[in-house]
Amino acid sequence: MNKVNLKDIAKHLGISIATVSYVLNGQEKERRVSSATAEKVREAIHQFEYTANQIAKSLKTKKTNTIGIIVADINYRFTTHVVRAIEKECQLYGYTVIFGSSYENPETFLTILNVLINKQVDGLIVIPVDNDRGYIEQLKSREIPFVIVDRVPEGSDLSIVSIDNKDLAYQCTQHLVKTGHQRVAFMSYQTGLSHLLDRKAGYVTALQDADIEIDQNLIIEIDEKNFVRGVQSGIDALLERGKSCDGIFFTTDTIAVEAIKYLNQKGIRVPDQVGIVSFDESDAFPLFHVPVTHGRQPLRQIGEVAVKMLLELIDENTPKGNTILKSTFIVGKSCGEK
Amino acid sequence: MNKVNLKDIAKHLGISIATVSYVLNGQEKERRVSSATAEKVREAIHQFEYTANQIAKSLKTKKTNTIGIIVADINYRFTTHVVRAIEKECQLYGYTVIFGSSYENPETFLTILNVLINKQVDGLIVIPVDNDRGYIEQLKSREIPFVIVDRVPEGSDLSIVSIDNKDLAYQCTQHLVKTGHQRVAFMSYQTGLSHLLDRKAGYVTALQDADIEIDQNLIIEIDEKNFVRGVQSGIDALLERGKSCDGIFFTTDTIAVEAIKYLNQKGIRVPDQVGIVSFDESDAFPLFHVPVTHGRQPLRQIGEVAVKMLLELIDENTPKGNTILKSTFIVGKSCGEK
DNA sequence: AATAATTGCTTAAACGTTTAAACAACATAA
DNA sequence: TTATGTTGTTTAAACGTTTAAGCAATTATT
Structure with missing residues (x-):
């Protein structure tokens, strides 16, 4: 039994797909759907447990609500902590995360970059690859919003999150x-x-x-x-x-x-x-x-800020720039402290 | 300047979209595209750096080449090691990984499950949430291939990877x-x-x-x-x-x-x-x-096997079952060993 | 010479959405 | 009466692919 789609709902109610779509997207007011119809639609949606096919939606709207992150290796403390924060923050804003690891290999990095771009991610967070030089040019030429974490490359028209x-x-x-x-x-x-x-x-x-x-x-x-x-x-x-x-x-x-x-x-x-x-x-x-x-x-904060910057970049209403976060210093006893 | 698509290529060459598509999908032989035309197409693709829009492709083929993984917390050693292996294995087979963390919360788990399903993932690998009971039923009712890692729930018609x-x-x-x-x-x-x-x-x-x-x-x-x-x-x-x-x-x-x-x-x-x-x-x-x-x-192996089982499950030619992997025992000196 | 097969393409529908534009029915204003 | 608005809905194109089916031109078979 295949998943129910808009057409099924529309047919079942004897109305058009458009009307159903309007109700679903909260456009009843603007599009003047009668409250009786709207109610019917909501019931049917509930009854059939309809959920939209995001792929179709994305094709039409050109928005996937997905961001890509490219890390060096998920198996680093830095990475897991930052990724954790990124994902938490994304959950908050209704974005999901596709991720790929470059394993410090520039070629792998570019392969992943291509895959993510073809998947139509709305933006990218990049934890840079050591020893890779060309990736920034590649990223820029792709005209996709991106934020760089941790490492500060030359060139100031970039969005970067780092610490001092x-x-x-x-x-x-x-x-x-x-x-x-x-x-x-x-x-x-x-x-x-x-x-x-x-x-x-x-x-x-x-x-x-x-x-x-x-x-x-x-x-x-x-x-x-x-x-x-x-x-x-x-x-x-x-x-x-x-x-x-x-x-x-x-x-x-x-x-x-x-x-x-x-x-x-x-x-x-x-x-x-x-x-x-x-x-x-x-x-x-x-x-x-x-x-x-x-x-x-502040690993958590790095992740959070990276997401915020990226989402603003995606919504196009922000200047780029380097955000520098404050670190802390933890005094232990390894220097003979009292 | 927007990304070039099939139509652009076709128009540029003065041929139909279908022909371009056939060449792209390696169907020149079956569909009898002349080698001259095929060559022209390949050149144009290269010249314009065409890469397919995976969203459109997925909508048509109902295949996203994406798997979802739901973990408890990316910030655990178990998780990072398994996820690392999963992602590596997926890179090998041309799959990408969407991931979400449940943070041990059953509700979050179900939310993520829904998001991933709406994103039309081809399958799921689930590292289970402690204390969650209902998720298996939810998963099964969704008719989506999935593999469970680590924990062995009752009921034998499941695909599970675990150790002894x-x-x-x-x-x-x-x-x-x-x-x-x-x-x-x-x-x-x-x-x-x-x-x-x-x-x-x-x-x-x-x-x-x-x-x-x-x-x-x-x-x-x-x-x-x-x-x-x-x-x-x-x-x-x-x-x-x-x-x-x-x-x-x-x-x-x-x-x-x-x-x-x-x-x-x-x-x-x-x-x-x-x-x-x-x-x-x-x-x-x-x-x-x-x-x-x-x-x-064998964390790496757990990840690898989970992916292999899942991909087989997706290709529908496999029986389900519990794969039990061998562990090893590392002798240190914490028991007074010589 | 007529028919059949092969070659090399094109057409068009479909996937599941969104959304601009059109439209019918009725109400209101002049 | 005619024009003008308003309300509630539908139609249809579009997003970028895939792919079954169709078709014209050429070649092979009888």
């Missing part, structure tokens, strides 16, 4: 200094991505403001290809005698977790031997023997 | 016994859900097989409403003098993590004072000072 990476990195570094660490190291990925450059700038500025000289030996930048080994040899290098490093600022939670594992393994005591601060938290932190001091991005 | 919960729980318990623990406790949620009942059965059977008497005092079942307190008072109860509990089997990773946090906090040494095993792992385990022995569900 430099500021939060500044706070992280400053906290290490304030808790008595003199030789504060920096551990990050080897990359040209804006958010990580900003974090480095925050680190540098904080040290300068504290009149501490920057020591290039304390700056470790890891090749992602060789992640685990990179972290380990980075830690080894930092903690070798002579360097007298007494604090480390990790620019991502992934690096922090891997480093903490290794510190655990080597029996290095935190915070006694070395104080640590992480940019971003990890669900794993609570299992470490001491609460890890860290910066916290 | 009893068997894996048996292994977990047996391992505690084999590593010298005599007074093995069980900590789970207070629930009637099949997978947790099965895990309890595994625990009981393992002890019986080892000729150890079941002690109701060592069985803790936590009210989810009061989760953190429940875990803590459960641990307190188990470790109080007199009970001489020397091992605990946690039936979920969430319970295990919360318990480990509390053990940490209280300074209780694992595995010296108490050995622990967890059903399911957590990304947090590596930060614990000792590797946690645990059962591992």
Whole structure:
């Protein structure tokens, strides 16, 4: 038994499809459907449990009430939290979410982009792919509203949601200094991505403001290809005698977790031997023997704002721009705090 | 400038829409389009970068190449891993994924169900909502192919992907016994859900097989409403003098993590004072000072199999049934293993 | 030479909606 | 009386595809 459609309802009531449609779309007043007819229609709709075929509707109205989101990998803490907020917010506004993962692969990214566009999504939220350069041009040439999350590319006619990476990195570094660490190291990925450059700038500025000289030996930048080994040899290098490093600022939670594992393994005591601060938290932190001091991005808010910006963009009544959200700083005990 | 459609292509070439469509769908042979014409069409398609409007296509073919998945919360380890596999598998077969979260709320679940059905998804994968009873009837009455993951409801004309919960729980318990623990406790949620009942059965059977008497005092079942307190008072109860509990089997990773946090906090040494095993792992385990022995569900495989079953169901050439996947058991050092 | 088969296309209906435009019936105003 | 409005409804085109059916031109068969 096939789903009942407008025609079925109309035939059953002996009226035209148009009339039924008007009632359904709340246009009885404008289209002067008599209240008797309207009532009949409502009854029939209820009786037959009619629900509109959104595909047909979309074809006609050119609106799918669907947004696409392209993430790097759903299996990241950042992603799940942001996606969760996006989906919640969309539920609120009657939008649904189609999603695809690029797995950091630019080609996959473009494939997904095409699929989503052919599905006629009303807009896109993009959590960018590392190392991908051309996607913004592709997006722009498609004339589809989109919002970029997290990463701030050049070019200002874009809609972007991000946080002040430099500021939060500044706070992280400053906290290490304030808790008595003199030789504060920096551990990050080897990359040209804006958010990580900003974090480095925050680190540098904080040290300068504290009149501490920057020591290039304390700056470790890891090749992602060789992640685990990179972290380990980075830690080894930092903690070798002579360097007298007494604090480390990790620019991502992934690096922090891997480093903490290794510190655990080597029996290095935190915070006694070395104080640590992480940019971003990890669900794993609570299992470490001491609460890890860290910066916290407002992931939920990032998702919410991204959706709001996108929906405004879709409704065409908004200027584009970069929305910068406030982060918070969570003080634990990994720097020897009282 | 609007997207180019079949009509544009046809007009440009001075041929009919039908011919273009036939070429596009690889029906040149059957429909006897001359190779000259076909070539012209292909060129034009390329030149204008034509891509089909999937909405129109779907309306006609009644196929959206989209599946819906309803999860409890994207923010769970189980969910992200399964969803990741589902999406990867779908990419392979040219399907896209629409998703919605029920947040454990049956009403939200039904709302999402309706939205997805109106979007004409070809099928559904459902990671069930705790405490929801009616959803299966709702699903069945909708005559839409669907696969249930993880939880095994009564009624056998369903397609289900699950693991052998009893068997894996048996292994977990047996391992505690084999590593010298005599007074093995069980900590789970207070629930009637099949997978947790099965895990309890595994625990009981393992002890019986080892000729150890079941002690109701060592069985803790936590009210989810009061989760953190429940875990803590459960641990307190188990470790109080007199009970001489020397091992605990946690039936979920969430319970295990919360318990480990509390053990940490209280300074209780694992595995010296108490050995622990967890059903399911957590990304947090590596930060614990000792590797946690645990059962591992084949999450990726669960996702893959769910998709395969669903696509077969959609193509109508498959019997339904319960596919039970093999789990593995990861030996750490949390039971005092050498 | 007449008929049949093949080739290469086109026509047009259909999918389930929305919506501008038309229309019939009646009421009101001049 | 004629024109003018108002009310309640229907008609039909359109959205961008797919696809069965039709048809003219050419080629093959008898």
